[in-house]
Amino acid sequence: MSDKGLHKTNQNGVSRRGFLGRTGSILGAMALAGQIAPSQAQAATAGAAAAGPIDNGAHVPALVIGTGYGGSVAALRLAQAGVDVHMIEMGMAWDTPGSDGKIFCNTTTPDYRAYWLRTKTKAPLSNFLGFPIDKAVPRYTGILDAEEMGGIIVYQGRGVGGGSLVNGGMAVTPKRANFGAVLPTVNADEMYDTYYPRANAGLGVSLIDPAWFESVDCYQFSRVGRKHAQRAGFPFVFVPDVYDWDYMKQEAAGTVPKSAVAGEILYGNNAGKKSLQQTYIAQAKATGKVTISPLHKVTSVSPASGGGYTVVIDQINTTGDTVGTKTVVADKVFFAAGSVGTSKLLVRLKATGALPNLNNEIGKGWGDNGNVMCGRANHMWDATGKVQASIPCGGIDNWDAGGAFAEVAPLPTGIETYASFYLSITKNPNRAEFSYNASTGGVELNWQTAWKAPSIAMAKTIFDKINSKEGTIYRTDLFGTNKIWGDHLTYHPLGGAVLDKATDNYGRLHGYTGLYVIDGALIPGNTSVNPFVTITALAERNIEKIIATDM
Ligand code: FAE
Numbered sequence: 001m002s003d004k005g006l007h008k009t010n011q012n013g014v015s016r017r018g019f020l021g022r023t024g025s026i027l028g029a030m031a032l033a034g035q036i037a038p039s040q041a042q043a044a045t046a047g048a049a050a051a052g053p054i055d056n057g058a059h060v061p062a063l064v065i066g067t068g069y070g071g072s073v074a075a076l077r078l079a080q081a082g083v084d085v086h087m088i089e090m091g092m093a094w095d096t097p098g099s100d101g102k103i104f105c106n107t108t109t110p111d112y113r114a115y116w117l118r119t120k121t122k123a124p125l126s127n128f129l130g131f132p133i134d135k136a137v138p139r140y141t142g143i144l145d146a147e148e149m150g151g152i153i154v155y156q157g158r159g160v161g162g163g164s165l166v167n168g169g170m171a172v173t174p175k176r177a178n179f180g181a182v183l184p185t186v187n188a189d190e191m192y193d194t195y196y197p198r199a200n201a202g203l204g205v206s207l208i209d210p211a212w213f214e215s216v217d218c219y220q221f222s223r224v225g226r227k228h229a230q231r232a233g234f235p236f237v238f239v240p241d242v243y244d245w246d247y248m249k250q251e252a253a254g255t256v257p258k259s260a261v262a263g264e265i266l267y268g269n270n271a272g273k274k275s276l277q278q279t280y281i282a283q284a285k286a287t288g289k290v291t292i293s294p295l296h297k298v299t300s301v302s303p304a305s306g307g308g309y310t311v312v313i314d315q316i317n318t319t320g321d322t323v324g325t326k327t328v329v330a331d332k333v334f335f336a337a338g339s340v341g342t343s344k345l346l347v348r349l350k351a352t353g354a355l356p357n358l359n360n361e362i363g364k365g366w367g368d369n370g371n372v373m374c375g376r377a378n379h380m381w382d383a384t385g386k387v388q389a390s391i392p393c394g395g396i397d398n399w400d401a402g403g404a405f406a407e408v409a410p411l412p413t414g415i416e417t418y419a420s421f422y423l424s425i426t427k428n429p430n431r432a433e434f435s436y437n438a439s440t441g442g443v444e445l446n447w448q449t450a451w452k453a454p455s456i457a458m459a460k461t462i463f464d465k466i467n468s469k470e471g472t473i474y475r476t477d478l479f480g481t482n483k484i485w486g487d488h489l490t491y492h493p494l495g496g497a498v499l500d501k502a503t504d505n506y507g508r509l510h511g512y513t514g515l516y517v518i519d520g521a522l523i524p525g526n527t528s529v530n531p532f533v534t535i536t537a538l539a540e541r542n543i544e545k546i547i548a549t550d551m
Pocket residue numbers: 065066067068069070071088089090091155156157158159160161162163164166167168169170171172266296297298299336337338339341342345491492493518519520521530531532533535
């Protein structure tokens with residue numbers, strides 16, 4: 001594959017912390033032992049962990065809404081430039097273990113930590129062998145939000161670190177030839193010479209050791225995926241990741257506690273994965289100029305009478321109830337609440353008169369990165385392995401000919417499934433729009449499930465051919481009964497405040513000085529590969545310009 005970025009390995013500049021060894025929580029232990037409700041325990045521990053939650057009436061130079069990729073880049077670079085930053089995060093700090101000694105629960109055993117304010121899990125794969133697998137969980141400010149937006153469920157990470165807490169860590173730079181379609185108004189030379197390398201370094205991106213890949217049991221599923229791809233004439237490419245591959249080697253050898261090899265991913269990794277907590281956020285905190293308020297949700301931003309912006313923030317408890325409201329003033333506000341979070345805020349603030357001068361591009365240009373999932377049933381001689389590492393490390397590239405790039409994904413069930421599983425990113429052209437519903441006070445998205453049809457057609461350019469070559473069929477038991485395609489969801493929401501449309505070409509919102517968008521909302525719907533490296537690189541580019549000219 002002629003991709004400059006795809007195979008790039010760069011570990012420079014990564015601030016790494018230990019993954020384990022955090023202190024235990026007596027309160028958490030009491031909660032799990034049933035002595036007090038988890039909500040009470042976690043409210044106490046989250047409050048204790050949050051060094052310096054923002055005070056009512058505070059005045060801050062820079063306020064960042066959200067602690068995902070865009071927010072973390074903004075906070076670090078502003079702090080390094082000498083600006084005091086406060087980050088507001090609606091999710092939890094995720095720095096305190098429960099009574100099992102673990103901060104995060106396993107994918108196969110979801111508990112109160114798994115879902116954002118749900119009473120039943122909402123797993124992306126809803127069924128197995130046709131049977132529903134979702135189960136009851138206590139309502140809690142858990143780590144994964146399955147946000148139902150009409151025709152689509154948008155999965156997002158909640159907590160300090162945003163999507164980096166729950167994602168697969170696949171850190172993919174788009175092929176340069178495709179970049180013009182990803183961000184048409186951005187100079188590709190600058191991105192590929194400066195900002196993509198800076199983002200990859202900051203995130204701690206590296207590639208699996210190819211020799212180890214060939215030998216280890218936990219990537220048998222990926223080797224089977226490669227064999228089938230190549231026999232059907234498709235290139236299989238290794239995909240970089242932020243997982244610590246040396247740690248995973250030790251997991252496989254049984255010398256350290258297992259995380260990826262034990263199937264941890266969707267509800268957090270207790271070791272091995274370099275989430276933003278270990279990289280950008282650790283560096284930002286180390287400057288001494290960044291504080292974070294977890295379990296705080298921004299509800300309003302409007303011009304303050306004396307200059308800057310009045311920001312209204314609800315403090316919530318772990319069952320999602322508002323326990324206090326704070327009003328602060330910020331000289332500059334960075335919207336980094338993720339594509340959906342930022343879009344919903346801006347659409348509502350424009351419609352309700354808090355920020356009436358935002359332009360009519362607000363809420364537009366939203367896409368799902370063409371996500372669609374499917375499984376294939378292999379022959380008995382193509383076992384994919386009982387033990388599967390939860391971190392994908394390879395993909396099938398048919399972007400140019402068929403408009404699809406498919407991750408060979410694990411199905412870490414702990415049993416032999418004889419299934420190959422894939423998340424495809426496709427060139428789906430459909431774009432949706434957010435709008436304010438005055439009667440409910442909510443913000444809606446007009447995406448239709450039928451709009452996934454182009455994604456299915458593009459994914460079929462790969463899997464119909466593989467099935468025909470191998471004499472195999474699609475699995476029909478993973479997303480319901482007799483349902484082949486996981487076309488109800490996305491992991492990759494993008495757009496809603498598109499660069500050079502809702503904002504100028506560096507994320508400055510039109511209509512207001514000192515308001516910025518710096519997250520996935522800037523990207524118009526598709527990145528041709530997994531999106532977080534592009535979100536990070538674009539944030540690096542934009543914040544450099546903003547610091548140079550606006551601070
Ligand atoms: P994001 O990381 O979503 O951060 C936004 C933050 O803002 C969150 O922490 C929110 O809780 C917080 N927030 C929202 N509203 C408010 C508010 N009103 N007040 C305060 N805080 C608020 O945004 N991408 C890849 O490139 N590779 C992968 O392997 C990959 N796998 C994924 C797997 C899963 C299951 C999921 C869900 C996503 C995956 N992604 C992957 C997507 C990736 O995580 C996502 O594109 C980025 O996290 C988006 O970054 P942002 O900075 O835009």
